Amino acid sequence: MTQSIDAAVEPAGGALPADDALYRKISLRVVPFLFLCYVVSFLDRINIGFAQLQMKHDLGFNDAMYGLGAAVFYVGYVLCEVPSNMLLARFGARRTFARIMLLWGIASVGTMFVRTPAHFYLLRFALGVFEAGFFPGIVLYLTYWFPGPRRAAILSVFFAGVAVAGVLGGLFSGWLMRDMAGTLGLAGWQWMFAIEGLPALVLGVFALTRLVDGPAQASWLSAHEKARVAQVLAEEEGGAGRHPHAAGALRQALRTPQVYLLAFIYFSLTCASLTLNFWMPLMIRDFGITDVLSISLYTTVPNALGIVGLIAIARHSDRTGERRRHFAFCTIAGGVALVLLTLHLPSFAAMLAILSCATVLIFAALPIFWTMPSRCLTKAAAAPGIALVSSIGITSGIVSPWVIGQIKVHTGSMDDALYLLTGLLLASGCAVLLTMKERA
Numbered sequence: 001m002t003q004s005i006d007a008a009v010e011p012a013g014g015a016l017p018a019d020d021a022l023y024r025k026i027s028l029r030v031v032p033f034l035f036l037c038y039v040v041s042f043l044d045r046i047n048i049g050f051a052q053l054q055m056k057h058d059l060g061f062n063d064a065m066y067g068l069g070a071a072v073f074y075v076g077y078v079l080c081e082v083p084s085n086m087l088l089a090r091f092g093a094r095r096t097f098a099r100i101m102l103l104w105g106i107a108s109v110g111t112m113f114v115r116t117p118a119h120f121y122l123l124r125f126a127l128g129v130f131e132a133g134f135f136p137g138i139v140l141y142l143t144y145w146f147p148g149p150r151r152a153a154i155l156s157v158f159f160a161g162v163a164v165a166g167v168l169g170g171l172f173s174g175w176l177m178r179d180m181a182g183t184l185g186l187a188g189w190q191w192m193f194a195i196e197g198l199p200a201l202v203l204g205v206f207a208l209t210r211l212v213d214g215p216a217q218a219s220w221l222s223a224h225e226k227a228r229v230a231q232v233l234a235e236e237e238g239g240a241g242r243h244p245h246a247a248g249a250l251r252q253a254l255r256t257p258q259v260y261l262l263a264f265i266y267f268s269l270t271c272a273s274l275t276l277n278f279w280m281p282l283m284i285r286d287f288g289i290t291d292v293l294s295i296s297l298y299t300t301v302p303n304a305l306g307i308v309g310l311i312a313i314a315r316h317s318d319r320t321g322e323r324r325r326h327f328a329f330c331t332i333a334g335g336v337a338l339v340l341l342t343l344h345l346p347s348f349a350a351m352l353a354i355l356s357c358a359t360v361l362i363f364a365a366l367p368i369f370w371t372m373p374s375r376c377l378t379k380a381a382a383a384p385g386i387a388l389v390s391s392i393g394i395t396s397g398i399v400s401p402w403v404i405g406q407i408k409v410h411t412g413s414m415d416d417a418l419y420l421l422t423g424l425l426l427a428s429g430c431a432v433l434l435t436m437k438e439r440a
Contacts, residue, residue, distance in 0.1 A: 019232070022225055026145050029220060031157060033210055034138055037101060038158050040199045041134055042165035044108040044127070045073065046277045047196055050173035050299075051189040053281055053292050058187055061117065067405020069120045070278050074397030076128025081391060084133020092213035093141045098204045100137070103130035105200030112190040136390065144214040147232050156314050156367040163310060163363055166277065166303030172196070174296025188292075258435075259385045262373055265431055266393030268424035269331065269369060271400040272338070272362045275421060276302070278401055280355070283341070283414065287351045301352060302359035309360030314367045323375075324436050327368045328429040334361035335425035342415040362425070372436060 048055075052066050061069075088096040107127040114120045135158070142154055176195055177188030186194075212218050215229045284298050317326040337358035345351055373386045404417040 019228070022228060023146065023150055025225075026215075026221075026229075027154065029218075030142075030145060031154060033207075034141075035157055035161055037097070037200075037203050037207070038135065038138065038161045039165045039168065040203060041101075041104065041131055042162055042277075043169055043196060044104060044200060045131065046165060047169055047173055047192060048111075048124075049278045049281050050169055050177065050292075050296055051192060053285065053295060054177055054181075054187060054189045055114075058189070059115065059120075061120070063408040064402075064405040065117050065120075067401040067403075067408075069117075069124045070401035070405075071398045072121050073124045073128040074394065076125045076130075077132045077397065078128075078391060078395060080129050080132035081136055081394075084137060088133065088137045088140060093137070093144075094208060094211040094213050096137060097134070097141075097211060098207040100130060100134050101200045101204030101207060104134075105197050105204060106130075108197030108200060109194050111197070112186070112193040144233075145229065155370065156311070159363070159367045160307050160310055162273075162277070162366075163303045163306035163359075166280070166306070167300045169196075170296045170298070170300035170303060172296075174293040177296075178291075178293045254388070256385060259388050260392070261431060261435060262385075262389045263392035265428040266369060266389055267396045268428035269362070269365055270393060270396040271424055272334065272421045273366065274397055274400050275404060275417070276359055276362060279404065279414065280359075283355065284352070286414070287348050289348070298352060302356040305356045306359045306363040310364045310367065313360075313364035317368050317371075323368055323371055324432050327365055327372075328433045330361045330365035330368065331425045331429035331432075334358050334365065335422035335429075337361065338418045338422045338425070342418055372432070375437070 048066075048070060052061075055061065056063075056066055084096070084100070104127055107123055107130050111120075111123050111127075114123060138158065139155065146154060173192050173196070176192040179188075180186070180191035180195075181188035183191065215221060215226050218226065221229070280299050280302065281295050284295050289295050289298060313326065313330065317323060320326075334357075337354055340354045341351065341358070345354075373389055403420075404414065407417045407420075408414055
């Protein structure tokens, strides 16, 4: 983790020698807390993947109902992503992040009281609404501190948080569900939602004292350091000569075909990554593991390897400056690994190894993808274009869980879903190879 943060503060072109120490200081002060908050947010988003091992039986839900519950989270998320960032710009990061964490913590804890499908859908939708804008808000907040050349490595730290959340979920969710079951008359999955939702409430309160709205409010920066941060950002904005939120820039982005190509690529990639986040516990159960604690512990293996692989492949891509072939390798090989899961080999170790390979490759493709939009789009279209790519692409969270749930209900297997995901991954990898410029 420290190495990832240090990598993010290498001096950019034209930077002063003292900037290295300044941005290391900012990174160590700003990034760890936000990283912790993001891990907690993603854990609260994916822990229903573990809860389904008990919750479906207790409440009489089928896979289609459960998949729909996962999908409605993203309905609320997509609808409120842009408004949430507008509120951050108006009211400041400190109050906005505190509001987001407190409300999503309440919704997450409230899931322990679900009794009907309608309750489940409502709370998942509310969780999406409340959490909407958290990661985009982090991206916006980082622009208040770091110039463009320093931002990419910082963001890669947060992508690793997805796999970290998977590891933590695997370590704790199964234990809570098995050993807390029956305590005070509550089911194990109820205790899991209650206990894993509490950190968001604590962090929400802590955000009010830990975070500041920007460098100007940071008491831990000297006047000279604040002036230097402001100067670097002003030079960057002045050099770009753009107004990223202007109506003309948005119209240009809407007329840019590559925006929609990038959105399709991101949609295809996140269909696969979200499937791993949500369905991995059930996939491991289908490998022949029945104990809920064992299932959750085995999920830590693909996720832990995903952290290492994501960082290693991203660093290699940065070191070589090559993006297209790295991305295509990850998506195409990741798709092949998903197909191999349909062989249903009798060896549990072999199946877990294949799942781990798929996880490493698919997770590693995410930070590589986000180096492409700013290189493919004009400066005027970049800011609104990237927002459109994110908003359109993340609709995969609405489509993927529901479709996979329907497939599993009607076929009794995930095989057809894995074939579909492989096709999307192959299409995204080929699209990058055939359409993106070499420098992207």
